[in-house]
Amino acid sequence: DAKTTQPPSMDCAEGRAANLPCNHSTISGNEYVYWYRQIHSQGPQYIIHGLKNNETNEMASLIITEDRKSSTLILPHATLRDTAVYYCIVIEAAGNKLTFGGGTRVLVKP
Amino acid sequence: GAVVSQHPSRVICKSGTSVKIECRSLDFQATTMFWYRQFPKQSLMLMATSNEGSKATYEQGVEKDKFLINHASLTLSTLTVTSAHPEDSSFYICSAGTLPGYTFGSGTRLTVV
Numbered sequence: 001d002a003k004t005t006q007p008p009s010m011d012c013a014e015g016r017a018a019n020l021p022c023n024h025s026t027i028s029g030n031e032y033v034y035w036y037r038q039i040h041s042q043g044p045q046y047i048i049h050g051l052k053n054n055e056t057n058e059m060a061s062l063i064i065t066e067d068r069k070s071s072t073l074i075l076p077h078a079t080l081r082d083t084a085v086y087y088c089i090v091i092e093a094a095g096n097k098l099t100f101g102g103g104t105r106v107l108v109k110p
Numbered sequence: 111g112a113v114v115s116q117h118p119s120r121v122i123c124k125s126g127t128s129v130k131i132e133c134r135s136l137d138f139q140a141t142t143m144f145w146y147r148q149f150p151k152q153s154l155m156l157m158a159t160s161n162e163g164s165k166a167t168y169e170q171g172v173e174k175d176k177f178l179i180n181h182a183s184l185t186l187s188t189l190t191v192t193s194a195h196p197e198d199s200s201f202y203i204c205s206a207g208t209l210p211g212y213t214f215g216s217g218t219r220l221t222v223v
Contacts, residue, residue: 041201043203043217046213049211087153097159102153
């Protein structure tokens with residue numbers, strides 16, 4: 001079973017920031033939080049991951065709460081091409097199998 | 111970055127025939143690859159873990175005699191759907207563990223008629 005809970009869907013306006021929440025209240029100390037997205041009819045794409053510190057890359061920012069029980073993926077300036085299903089996944093280490101939950105279907109509107 | 115090439119992207123086959131899907135790591139070696147299946151409007155479901163030079167590890171409920179996995183080299187894993195039936199119609203995706211995150215193939219849409 002997936003260890004994360006995400007809202008099933010959300011809309012956001014083009015050009016605005018999109019904040020995607022994820023609950024992972026049973027996360028253990030050596031588990032990372034990974035985010036992937038899947039654009040329709042394509043394979044998932046890695047976005048970002050973190051352990052306990054906030055992380056930022058060219059695609060997004062990841063904010064992890066101090067107790068590590070939840071996190072937020074931030075797309076700073078959403079574009080229409082960011083329309084996708086976003087998956088938050090908790091995993092112990094790279095190389096272990098990924099278990100996908102339901103994800104959040106994000107629709108970016110003009 | 112790392113690239114995983116999956117072929118074919120789309121295939122239609124007749125019921126009762128077998129179909130082979132290839133997954134190649136183009137610029138890196140992958141001792142482990144993962145195979146997923148995705149039905150319309152559903153999430154990805156892990157089918158099996160493919161290990162180079164050894165038998166694949168199948169998830170509970172996945173028939174290993176129906177979904178044959180071969181990982182004969184460090185750059186190629188294949189999934190063969192044997193005696194395909196219409197209910198096997200799905201989107202099949204492979205992935206390999208790379209840094210910083212896993213790299214996925216573009217998927218194979220299988221339609222069994």
